Amino acid sequence: MKKRTLLSAGALALIGTLAAGSAMAASTLETVKARGHLQCGVTTGLPGFSQPDDKGHWTGIDVDTCRAVAAAVFGDSKKVEFTPLTAKERFTALQSGEIDVLSRNTTWTLTRDASLGLNFAGVNYYDGQGFLVSKKLGVDDASQLDGATICVQAGTTTELNLADYFRAKGMKFNPLVFDSSEQTVTGFANGRCDVLTSDRSQLAALRSKLADPGSAKILPNVISKEPLGPVVRQGDDPWFSIVKWSLFTQVNAEELGITMDNADKMKKADNPNVQRLLGTDGDLGEKLGLSADFGYNIVTQVGNYGEMYNRNVGPDTPLGLDRGINALWTEGGIMYAPPLR
Amino acid sequence: MNQTDPAPKQSNRRPWNDPRVRSIAFQVIAIAAVLWGGWSLFQNTLANMESRGISTGFGFLDQTAGFGIIMSLIPYDSTMTYGRTFVVGLLNTLLVSGLGIIAATILGFIVGVARLSHNWLVSRLALVFVETLRNIPLLLQIFFWYFAVLQNLPSPRQSLGLGELIELNNRGLYFPAPVTEPGFGWVIGAFVVAIVAAYGIHRWAKKRQLKTGQLFPAFRVGLGIVIALPLVVYALAGAPLGWDLPHLQGFNFTGGMTIIPELAALWFALSIYTASFIAEIVRAGILSVSRGQTEAANALGLHSGLTLRLVVIPQAMRVIIPPLTSQYLNLMKNSSLATAVGYPDLVSVFMGTTLNQTGQAVEVVAITMGVYLTISLVISALMNLYNRAVALQER
Numbered sequence: 042m043k044k045r046t047l048l049s050a051g052a053l054a055l056i057g058t059l060a061a062g063s064a065m066a067a068s069t070l071e072t073v074k075a076r077g078h079l080q081c082g083v084t085t086g087l088p089g090f091s092q093p094d095d096k097g098h099w100t101g102i103d104v105d106t107c108r109a110v111a112a113a114v115f116g117d118s119k120k121v122e123f124t125p126l127t128a129k130e131r132f133t134a135l136q137s138g139e140i141d142v143l144s145r146n147t148t149w150t151l152t153r154d155a156s157l158g159l160n161f162a163g164v165n166y167y168d169g170q171g172f173l174v175s176k177k178l179g180v181d182d183a184s185q186l187d188g189a190t191i192c193v194q195a196g197t198t199t200e201l202n203l204a205d206y207f208r209a210k211g212m213k214f215n216p217l218v219f220d221s222s223e224q225t226v227t228g229f230a231n232g233r234c235d236v237l238t239s240d241r242s243q244l245a246a247l248r249s250k251l252a253d254p255g256s257a258k259i260l261p262n263v264i265s266k267e268p269l270g271p272v273v274r275q276g277d278d279p280w281f282s283i284v285k286w287s288l289f290t291q292v293n294a295e296e297l298g299i300t301m302d303n304a305d306k307m308k309k310a311d312n313p314n315v316q317r318l319l320g321t322d323g324d325l326g327e328k329l330g331l332s333a334d335f336g337y338n339i340v341t342q343v344g345n346y347g348e349m350y351n352r353n354v355g356p357d358t359p360l361g362l363d364r365g366i367n368a369l370w371t372e373g374g375i376m377y378a379p380p381l382r
Numbered sequence: 383m384n385q386t387d388p389a390p391k392q393s394n395r396r397p398w399n400d401p402r403v404r405s406i407a408f409q410v411i412a413i414a415a416v417l418w419g420g421w422s423l424f425q426n427t428l429a430n431m432e433s434r435g436i437s438t439g440f441g442f443l444d445q446t447a448g449f450g451i452i453m454s455l456i457p458y459d460s461t462m463t464y465g466r467t468f469v470v471g472l473l474n475t476l477l478v479s480g481l482g483i484i485a486a487t488i489l490g491f492i493v494g495v496a497r498l499s500h501n502w503l504v505s506r507l508a509l510v511f512v513e514t515l516r517n518i519p520l521l522l523q524i525f526f527w528y529f530a531v532l533q534n535l536p537s538p539r540q541s542l543g544l545g546e547l548i549e550l551n552n553r554g555l556y557f558p559a560p561v562t563e564p565g566f567g568w569v570i571g572a573f574v575v576a577i578v579a580a581y582g583i584h585r586w587a588k589k590r591q592l593k594t595g596q597l598f599p600a601f602r603v604g605l606g607i608v609i610a611l612p613l614v615v616y617a618l619a620g621a622p623l624g625w626d627l628p629h630l631q632g633f634n635f636t637g638g639m640t641i642i643p644e645l646a647a648l649w650f651a652l653s654i655y656t657a658s659f660i661a662e663i664v665r666a667g668i669l670s671v672s673r674g675q676t677e678a679a680n681a682l683g684l685h686s687g688l689t690l691r692l693v694v695i696p697q698a699m700r701v702i703i704p705p706l707t708s709q710y711l712n713l714m715k716n717s718s719l720a721t722a723v724g725y726p727d728l729v730s731v732f733m734g735t736t737l738n739q740t741g742q743a744v745e746v747v748a749i750t751m752g753v754y755l756t757i758s759l760v761i762s763a764l765m766n767l768y769n770r771a772v773a774l775q776e777r
Contacts, residue, residue, distance in 0.1 A: 129734050133743045136436060157741035158436035178633070188632040190452075190553060195721075195730070196738030200449045204460035207450075215634070216450040217644075218735065219724045228724070231533040232552055233643070235633045275435040 069273070069280035070114070070330055073141055078120040081107035082140035085125040085221050088246040089354040089362075090146055090166075099123050102353045103144040106165050106271050109287045109343045110142060113335040118342035127220050129196035132157050135274060142284055143272040146243065148198040153272075162284040164270040165346075166354075167366045167375060169263035170202050171241040173248055176258055178235060183262040187212040192225040192234035194218070202265040203238055226250050229257075240267045245360045283329050290336045292378035293318060294345035296369055301344045304337060318381050325381060336381070346376065427744065442740045443468070449735055451726045453642055464736050471731035472753060478648055478727065479714040479757075485653035486713060487706075490660025497665050508661065516658035520716055523655055528647035528723045535643075538634055549628050549635055552643065556628035559639040565622035572615035573608070580604030644725035648717065656713045663705045667698035699772045707765035711758050718754075728753060 073079055083091035083103055091101040104123065112118040124140050135143045136158055147153075148168075149161040172191075174180050183206070193200050195218045207214045217234050219225045226247050229237040237247065241259060248254050271288065273281050294300075297315050299307050308319050316322035320334035327333065343349060350367065354360045368374025397403045431438050443465035450460050455473040458466060497508040515523070533552055536542060541551040549556040580603075587600035616623070628638035671694050679689040720727035721734060728750060737746040 129738050132738065132741050136434070136741075136743070152739075153741070155435075156437040158431070158434040186633075188634055188636065190634060195734045200735060201739065204448055204450045208460060214450065215452050217452055217724050218726065218730065220721060220734070224724070227529070228533075231529070232537045233533055276433070 069141055069277045070283065073114060078122050079107060079111045079114065079142065080124060080140045081110075081121050082124045082126045082131055082134050082143040082145055083107070084145050085127060085223070087146065087222055087243060088249055089242065089358065089360045090246065091123070091125075091144070093123075093125075100353065102165055102349060103146060103271075105343050105349045105353065106144045106288060107142055109291055109339045109349075110271075110284055112338040112342045113283060113287045113290070113329075113331055116332060116334070116338045118338070127196070128194050129220060131196075132159065135159060135272060138274070141273070141280075144270075146240065146269050147272055148240075148267045149270055150198060158275045159272050160275050160281050162271045162273055162281060163288045163378075164268040165288055166242060166269045168240040168242050168267035168269050170199055170238060170265040170267055171244055171263055172260040173229070173237040173239075173244045173257050174235065174260060175229075175232075176256055180260070183260050183264065184210060184212075186214065186236060188214070189235040190215040190217055190233070191236045191238055192217050192219065192228040193238050194222050194225055195220050197239075198265070198267065199239055206264045222247060223250075240269070242354065242360070242362055245354075245362055249359045279330055283331065286329060286381075287335075287339060288346075289378035290318060290339050290381065291343070291346040291349060292369070292376055293381050294336070294340045295347040296371060296378070299340050299345060300348060301341055304340045308337070314381065323382075431744070437740070437742060438745070439742075440745055442742055442745070445740070447736065447739070449739065451731055452724075453645065453726055464740060467736050468728075468732050468749070471726060471728035474726050474731070475714075475717055475720075475728040476757070478645060478652065478720065478725065479717050481649050482652040482656065482713050482717065483710050485649065486656035486660055486709070489653060489657035490709075491664050493657060493661035494664025494668070497661060498668060512658045512661050514658075515654055516662075518655075520651060520655050521719055521722060523651040524647055524719055524723055527650045528643065532643040532647055538630060541630070541635070546627055546629075551635075553634055553640075554643055555641045555646065556635045556638050558625040558627050559637070561624040561626050563622040563624055565619040568619050569612050569616045569622070573612045576608045576611040579611075580607050583607075642725075644720070644723050647723055648720050648725050652713055652716060655716075656709055659709050659712075660706060663702055663709065664698075667700075667702035668694060670701045671697045696772065700769075700774060703765060703769040703772060707762060707769075710761050710765065714757055714761060715754060 067075070081104075083099065083101075086092050087101070089101055091099060091103040093099050104121075107121050107123070108118040111121040114120075124134065126134050126140075126143075126145060128145075131143055131145050131147065132153070134140050142162075143159075144165075146166075147161075149164065153159060154161055172183050172186065174186075180186065186207075187210075191203060191214050193203055193216055200216070200218065203214070203216065215234075217228060219228060222239065222243065225234075225237055225239070228234050229247075230251055237244065237257075239247065241263065244259050248257055248259065251257060271284055273284050293314075297307075297312065297318060299315060299318065304319065307315050308321050310316065313322060317325055318336040319340070320326055320332075320337050324333065326335045329335070332338075344352070347364075347369075350364065351357065354362045356363060364372075364374060366375050368376060370377040398407075428438055444463055446460075447462060447464050447467050448460050449467075451458055451467065451470055453474065454470045455477060456466075456470065458470050493508045493511055496504050497512065499505045499508070535550060535552040538549075538551045538553050541549045543549045547558055583598075583604050584600045587598035591597060626637050628635040628640075675693055675697065676689055679693045680686075684692065717727060718729040721730040724730070733746055733750045737743055740746070
């Protein structure tokens with residue numbers, strides 16, 4: 042926990058020193074290719090987003106976002122290694138070069154974009170903060186939470202939104218701050234806190250971890266905007282583009298109706314947009330410094346955005362989250378990607 | 383050169399052959415190299431962080447923090463600055479360290495003496511205490527107290543209460559807070575007067591004992607005065623003290639004073655763990671005083687209590703103090719495990735939330751390390767002062 046923060050800070054200082062004379066060392070793309078795998082920062086365990094199973098195999102939307110980058114870079118989505126990070130550790134780990142991409146339920150904010158030396162490479166899930174309460178309390182609305190003890194994870198925008206919300210409403214609260222989301226669930230399950238607050242998607246995931254998920258409910262209030270997405274270091278624009286367009290490719294693939302199963306058939310389609318995405322026409326891959334079939338690799342190995350969503354958090358999973366605002370813009374949502382051309 | 387006159391030989395020696403000049407020169411070079419190394423490390427770090435677009439500097443301390451903290455010894459809310467969060471965290475660290483040092487010392491001395499008891503049961507119990515607790519990792523002990531003991535207390539609505547005064551539940555221990563009313567100053571004044579009087583009696587009794595050999599129970603009389611005088615004044619002033627009782631309101635108890643379970647778990651674990659080490663230090667200290675000293679004191683007619691107080695303990699302290707200092711330092715540094723149970727200490731608040739919200743890892747980590755270094759040096763300096771007072775005076 043704090044040891045890693047210390048280590049990373051030390052590493053940051055050291056890298057700062059070593060990189061002194063040699064200007065900018067190798068680009069991230071070269072480093073990743075030379076290493077043979079992508080190093081991706083994820084959560085320490087959050088169902089639907091990044092969670093290891095009993096065999097150490099990671100699944101989730103954030104995990105698949107990294108797999109898509111690996112598929113684009115290597116043509117092999119398996120060439121990723123995952124670094125579990127707490128919210129507190131994540132930015133230092135990325136700044137110090139310990140990881141290449143941070144894909145860890147991270148909210149895009151101005152401060153993070155402008156002062157941490159980081160770039161947000163798009164949004165893979167539009168979220169908002171909510172409250173999980175025990176049904177026993179008989180609370181139906183967040184405005185009834187005056188004086189409550191609230192479990193929250195350290196180092197998140199959640200911590201700030203929570204304070205803002207209660208201040209705006211003129212209510213009091215006791216924030217109980219834990220390092221990991223598992224600890225917040227334990228605190229909530231043991232009754233140490235009345236309320237667990239987090240992004241609403243996380244609340245659904247954390248609720249599924251309770252011994253009796255039916256004993257708790259998510260309040261209807263959404264108190265913030267939480268656009269979550271992958272993050273890279275500033276100062277390496279080609280790499281920034283690769284991560285950005287890996288995600289855009291998945292969204293565009295869904296829009297064009299290309300799926301894991303029909304990608305091979307679609308290669309012969311007449312639609313030039315489909316041909317460009319799958320690399321049978323044009324040189325989009327080359328422009329990014331990737332192979333021509335990077336889009337084909339992403340779609341066949343990881344799937345389009347909709348497949349990724351349904352597999353990890355969709356209605357048929359334990360989380361059971363409807364697409365909501367994460368539906369494509371053509372279907373009433375706000376998931377929209379710039380054109381591949 | 384001839385050997386008739388040594389002086390010119392001295393002056394004729396080349397400076398780089400003079401061992402004194404050489405050693406000074408090498409030291410200057412070494413210091414310069416270290417300073418240059420440190421400076422370039424600092425400059426390069428700054429320059430590179432700037433080129434990567436990472437904010438630097440200490441300006442963030444004046445920015446609004448915007449997050450809440452569950453426990454603070456000074457007024458704090460989310461509109462205050464990151465600098466304030468630093469002070470809140472620091473005070474919480476000092477609080478748990480101070481409480482821990484006091485409790486560990488008392489418990490450690492009791493167990494250490496019990497370990498030497500002639501009573502078989504008492505000494506075995508002390509042995510089991512020491513051998514069990516110093517061999518279980520501290521983090522596990524903190525988890526034990528927090529998750530196994532304190533979180534299993536009833537919820538606030540089923541709170542264990544003692545009358546209306548004290549409430550115990552899984553949100554903490556709630557007890558009445560004193561609220562002073564006008565006239566309470568007299569009671570404080572009486573308390574100060576009583577302490578001065580007790581000290582005077584102590585001096586007088588000592589002088590009389592040296593002169594006449596007669597003993598006077600100065601401690602008991604002094605204690606009596608310190609307790610009785612403020613109480614009498616309190617009654618005369620019309621009981622100028624109100625109590626703010628804890629009461630259930632909404633989800634939690636409000637009013638009164640609270641010890642949150644995070645603090646209690648950390649405090650218990652730190653005190654008990656460190657006490658098991660202190661017990662062994664105390665035992666070693668007492669055993670280091672040779673038996674002859676006790677026997678000589680007995681031969682002079684001192685009873686066993688006086689022997690312990692006047693002969694054995696002063697000599698044992700010389701052995702006890704130096705290792706005791708390092709136990710205090712350990713306890714203070716171990717308090718940073720607070721973050722594991724969510725107690726808002728310096729590491730949790732400042733190196734956790736503040737670091738993450740500002741992203742200024744290098745500055746925050748540097749400040750935090752500086753603080754721990756300073757606290758450690760202060761504890762160390764105080765203990766060294768005390769050690770000098772009890773050390774063997776060489777004449």
